[in-house]
Amino acid sequence: MPIRNIAVGHPHEATHPDALKAGLAEFISTLIFVFAGEGSGMAFNKLTDNGSTTPAGLIQAALAHGFGLFVAVSIGANISGGHVNPAVTFGAFLGGNISLLRGIIYWTAQLLGSTVACLLLKFSTGGLTTSAFALSSGVGVWNAFVMEIVMTFGLVYTVYATAIDPKKGSLGTIAPIAIGFIVGANILVGGAFDGASMNPAVSFGPALVSWSWDDHWVYWAGPLIGGGIAALVYDFFFIGSTHEPLPTTDY
Template sequence: MPISRIAIGTPGEASHPDALKAALAEFISMLIFVFAGEGSGMAFNKLTNNGATTPAGLVAAALSHALALFVAVSVGANISGGHVNPAVTFGAFLGGNISLLRGVLYWIAQLLGSVVACLLLKFATGGLETGAFALSANVSVWNALVFEIVMTFGLVYTVYATAVDPKKGDLGVIAPIAIGFIVGANILAGGAFDGASMNPAVSFGPAVVSWTWDNHWVYWLGPLVGAGVAAVVYDTFFIGHSTHDRLPTTDY
């Protein structure tokens, strides 16, 4: 079971140069991702004078997030692994691929990257609000929770299959493309219901800047549960007890 490989890490890990570089890479990748993804929604609102979301707007959101995540994962892959998502980091931790201390460092960097991206957007757009994630009409918190669990399961399962599995071979650019595609596809499926976050940091930045916290817990609990289930399922049934690569922090 992957639980047996969970590592806490050492006290010096948080200040190790490689860990700090990885955290910086996560910060920059998250900033790139949120700025483009959240910015596309703000641009849509400006073009439509804050009109109702249309199918074209949903497709545009899915496309912008898919492209931005492809880039964000790609530019961070060789430094931090390109998590760009606290839920992905949590899944990696459960699989023994990152230590707890390094994971916390990633979380801090990811959350800060999202907040800074939203602040930059607010400044660059002349004070336009970065809209917080919210549930659509007739969508309950439990409906949204299921959406977030299932969508994030698909995302983290894809991450494991294309980027973590030691048997993946040389997938090269395929992993970031697949990860971007599943996020774009999930936005098409769930965007009209709860915004399709799949990423606590993506929800956190707009919530902080707009100071809107309605049902915010859904966008944490759902992704973390989905990520945890995906990590345990993939690691247990498809990686098993085989020796696989772990991030250097587990060796400190």
């Protein structure tokens, strides 16, 4: 059972060199990802003079996020696992693949990375607004809530299948590609409705820098619930007794 494998971790983990290196890797990876993804949206707004979203803009966003996440996961995979997303970290925690204390380090690094990326974008673009995620006209908060749950379920399920599952074999080498692809595909689906976040850190940075918090809870609750369900489902049905727990030093 996944819940039995949950580990809190030791207090000294907060200052352990490996944990700090992993946190730094998450910070850098998230910064790179958000700078590319959020930056593509700002570039589109500048080119269209803040025009409405078009199919071309949606494709641009999907490509920028897909490519950016592929790189971000790849460069962090050997250090931190390349989570780049609090929902992925939460799913890994529920499956017993990361301790609570290390997860808090990851969350802090991811939120800081997103915030710094947005501050750099605002400065380097001459003060352009970092647009916070928002619901499209006619889309209610509960519509977006379910959309975020489903999209993040697909993302975290893909992470488990290609990167976490101990039986993944050669799939582990293409994990960053698969993860980038599912995010790009989901943006093509949900981008026109609620922006398709799937990542609380990606939503947090722009919201903080622009100080726009409308319906922000949707972009936390939806991804965390979707990611948690995906982790529990995959771990329970497909990993099961073959689960490899954390090393005893992490408990």
